[in-house]
Amino acid sequence: MRTRRKPELQVVGASPRATATNQRRRQSEILDAAAKIFAERGYYGASTQDIADVLGIRQASLYYYFPSKEIALELVCMKGVEGFFEAAAEVAAKKITAAEKVHGLVEAHLAPLLDRADYVKTFLNERQYLPPASRKKVGKLSRAYENVIEKVIAEGVESGEFRKGLDPRLMTLALLGMCKSVSAWIGKDDPYQVPMVAEQYARILLKGIGKTRR
Amino acid sequence: MRTRRKPELQVVGASPRATATNQRRRQSEILDAAAKIFAERGYYGASTQDIADVLGIRQASLYYYFPSKEIALELVCMKGVEGFFEAAAEVAAKKITAAEKVHGLVEAHLAPLLDRADYVKTFLNERQYLPPASRKKVGKLSRAYENVIEKVIAEGVESGEFRKGLDPRLMTLALLGMCKSVSAWIGKDDPYQVPMVAEQYARILLKGIGKTRR
DNA sequence: GCCGGATTCTATAGATCAATAGATAGATCG
DNA sequence: CGATCTATCTATTGATCTATAGAATCCGGC
Numbered sequence: 001m002r003t004r005r006k007p008e009l010q011v012v013g014a015s016p017r018a019t020a021t022n023q024r025r026r027q028s029e030i031l032d033a034a035a036k037i038f039a040e041r042g043y044y045g046a047s048t049q050d051i052a053d054v055l056g057i058r059q060a061s062l063y064y065y066f067p068s069k070e071i072a073l074e075l076v077c078m079k080g081v082e083g084f085f086e087a088a089a090e091v092a093a094k095k096i097t098a099a100e101k102v103h104g105l106v107e108a109h110l111a112p113l114l115d116r117a118d119y120v121k122t123f124l125n126e127r128q129y130l131p132p133a134s135r136k137k138v139g140k141l142s143r144a145y146e147n148v149i150e151k152v153i154a155e156g157v158e159s160g161e162f163r164k165g166l167d168p169r170l171m172t173l174a175l176l177g178m179c180k181s182v183s184a185w186i187g188k189d190d191p192y193q194v195p196m197v198a199e200q201y202a203r204i205l206l207k208g209i210g211k212t213r214r
Numbered sequence: 215m216r217t218r219r220k221p222e223l224q225v226v227g228a229s230p231r232a233t234a235t236n237q238r239r240r241q242s243e244i245l246d247a248a249a250k251i252f253a254e255r256g257y258y259g260a261s262t263q264d265i266a267d268v269l270g271i272r273q274a275s276l277y278y279y280f281p282s283k284e285i286a287l288e289l290v291c292m293k294g295v296e297g298f299f300e301a302a303a304e305v306a307a308k309k310i311t312a313a314e315k316v317h318g319l320v321e322a323h324l325a326p327l328l329d330r331a332d333y334v335k336t337f338l339n340e341r342q343y344l345p346p347a348s349r350k351k352v353g354k355l356s357r358a359y360e361n362v363i364e365k366v367i368a369e370g371v372e373s374g375e376f377r378k379g380l381d382p383r384l385m386t387l388a389l390l391g392m393c394k395s396v397s398a399w400i401g402k403d404d405p406y407q408v409p410m411v412a413e414q415y416a417r418i419l420l421k422g423i424g425k426t427r428r
Numbered sequence: 429g430c431c432g433g434a435t436t437c438t439a440t441a442g443a444t445c446a447a448t449a450g451a452t453a454g455a456t457c458g
Numbered sequence: 459c460g461a462t463c464t465a466t467c468t469a470t471t472g473a474t475c476t477a478t479a480g481a482a483t484c485c486g487g488c
Contacts, residue, residue, distance in 0.1 A: 023434080044258035045343060047475060061436050063477065125339075129259060170406065170414055173399065174392050181391025192384060200384055207377075207421055240465085261445060275466050277447065430488085437482065444475080452467070458460090 030055065030065045035076045035118035043073055043122075043129040073126060074134040080123025081141050083112065088148040098156030102175070103202040105149055109179045110198045113186055121183045146172055175205055244269065244279045249290045249332035257287055257336075257343040287340060288348040294337025295355050297326065302362040312370030316389070317416040319363055323393045324412045327400055335397045360386055389419060 033054040037046040048069055052059040066072045091104035112120050127138050150172045156162040178201055186194065247268040251260040262283055266273040280286045305318035326334050341352050364386040370376040392415055400408065 026435085042256060042258060042343070044256060048477090049475080057435095058437055059475090060438080060477080060479095064435065067477095069476070129256070167414065169404070170411065171418070173395065173404075174415060174418055177393075177395025178388050178391045181387065181394055185387065190383070190387075197384065200381065201388060204385070204388055204419065237464085262447085263445080271465090272467055273445090274447080274449095274468080278465065281447095283446065432487095433485095435482105435484075437480100439479090439481095441478075442476090445473085446471105447473100448471080449469085450467100451469095452465100454464085454466100456461100456463075458462095 027065050030062060031072070031075055031079065032118070034072045035080070035116075035122050038073065038076055038126055039118040039121040043069075043126040070131055070134070073122070074130055074138070076119055077123045077127045077130060077134070077138050078141075079116065080112075080119035080121070081127075081138055081145070084109070085141060085145040085148065087111070088145055092148050092152050098152060098159065098161045099206050101152045102156070102206055105152065106175065106179060106202040106205065107195075107198040109176075110182060110194050110201075113183055114194050117183065117187065124180055124183055146176065149175060178205070241279050244276060245286070245289055245293070246332070248286045249294070249330075249336050252287060252290055252340055253332040253335040257283075257340040284345055284348070287336070288344055288352070290333055291337045291341045291344060291348070291352050292355075293330065294326075294333035294335070295341075295352055295359070298323070299355060299359040299362065301325070302359055306362050306366050312366060312373065312375045313420050315366045316370070316420055319366065320389065320393060320416040320419065321409075321412040323390075324396060324408050324415075327397055328408050331397065331401065338394055338397055360390065363389060392419070 030051075033051050034046075036054060037050045040046070041050065047059075048062055049059045051072075052062055062072075066075070087108040088105055091101055091108055094101065094104070096104075123138070127135060127142075130138060150168045153162065153166070153171050154168040157164065157166050157168060182194075182197055182201075186192065186197070244265075247265050250268060251264045254260070255264065261273075262276055263273045265286075266276055276286075280289070301322040302319055305315055305322055308315065308318070310318070337352070341349060341356075344352060364382045367376065367380070367385045368382040371378065371380050371382060396408075396411055396415075400406065400411070
């Protein structure tokens with residue numbers, strides 16, 4: 001038996017002629033719900049019914065806004081990855097030491113966890129389930145981002161600011177690994193706040209990267 | 215339409231009276247296949263048909279060996295987590311410096327990726343999908359393991375070997391995060407070998423933990 | 429008060445999947 | 459040889475899930 005839904009008085013945009021805006025707002029609400037559920041249960045563990053439940057609408061109504069579950073995943077992943085490259089590139093372009101850049105990169109990587117954690121988590125954990133075409137698209141952005149980080153580290157090694165013989169790729173993977181895992185526990189039982197974690201993680205990384213002080 | 219399977223001449227244990235052993239061997243083959251598929255596609259992304267295909271048997275035949283997909287996941291996860299606590303405890307009990315212990319902990323954490331990567335990956339990524347009872351069981355082992363690490367770090371901080379004011383819990387999460395991510399790319403396109411990664415990662419961590427040298 | 433577009437609903441098709449029931453082939457044993 | 463046991467198979471059920479089709483409702487504007 002189905003539970004019938006309350007009329008749920010429609011809070012429609014006050015201003016008239018804002019239909020296009022309203023539609024975009026609603027689409028973004030739908031995506032928020034999808035991101036939340038995907039992040040929580042994984043792509044295959046999440047049903048479209050689960051997403052509809054978050055919104056208090058019927059499962060089929062979702063298809064007015066997106067054509068398939070896979071497309072929804074793609075949109076969520078894209079929104080989860082977007083901005084990472086730009087933010088990193090901005091940090092990398094600054095006229096600061098490589099160490100300060102690494103600090104900035106960690107901060108920039110963790111910052112999105114504050115305002116769109118579900119999107120980022122879904123991108124990090126579920127992008128593997130994208131259909132090939134989307135996966136390539138997302139993977140491209142992702143690799144470009146990683147390359148920015150790798151370059152910063154490589155330059156730090158070349159300039160002698162970081163320890164000689166350090167493998168920039170491996171170091172990048174270490175940074176990404178540390179940061180990725182944060183999304184798994186931040187906001188859970190642990191009382192840690194994003195800026196503090198960024199501070200500490202950058203410190204851990206840097207004192208390991210930097211040459212031993214004399 | 216089904217593709218009919220070849221008779222596939224039965225390679226049964228040569229020695230008689232080895233039925234119990236054979237059964238155990240077969241069960242472990244089934245689990246290997248399950249671990250492989252779970253690690254590859256995730257629990258919900260993997261069908262029992264996929265597992266059967268690896269073995270060249272019918273989907274229903276799996277149920278001769280395990281009672282449900284969930285139980286299979288539990289067995290895989292248990293095998294994926296087992297030994298971690300013991301190996302870590304052994305390292306922690308040694309009469310060596312805290313730095314050497316951290317090094318040993320990283321090595322011990324990554325070592326299982328050599329001989330049972332699929333089990334470890336499944337434990338790391340899919341344990342969230344276990345039914346509550348199993349999840350608690352696995353989580354208990356997991357937490358005990360993490361506590362060993364945390365204690366080693368805390369002792370290093372107390373003894374003054376590591377930087378003062380360091381948060382042992384956060385440091386543990388950093389170590390685990392770095393190490394967890396290794397399972398995602400080791401053996402893929404990257405040419406890195408486990409012992410070398412362990413060496414480098416321990417180094418990164420330690421030079422960050424250790425007090426600045428004078 | 430009615431029109432028309434926007435949004436959500438009901439109902440259902442079609443596919444997939446885990447799990448069960450019962451049959452069977454081959455090995456083992458008395 | 460005949461009985462039993464083991465491992466697998468065939469066949470199917472029932473649940474779940476994505477996606478589609480078309481009806482119903484809401485709401486601003488006329």
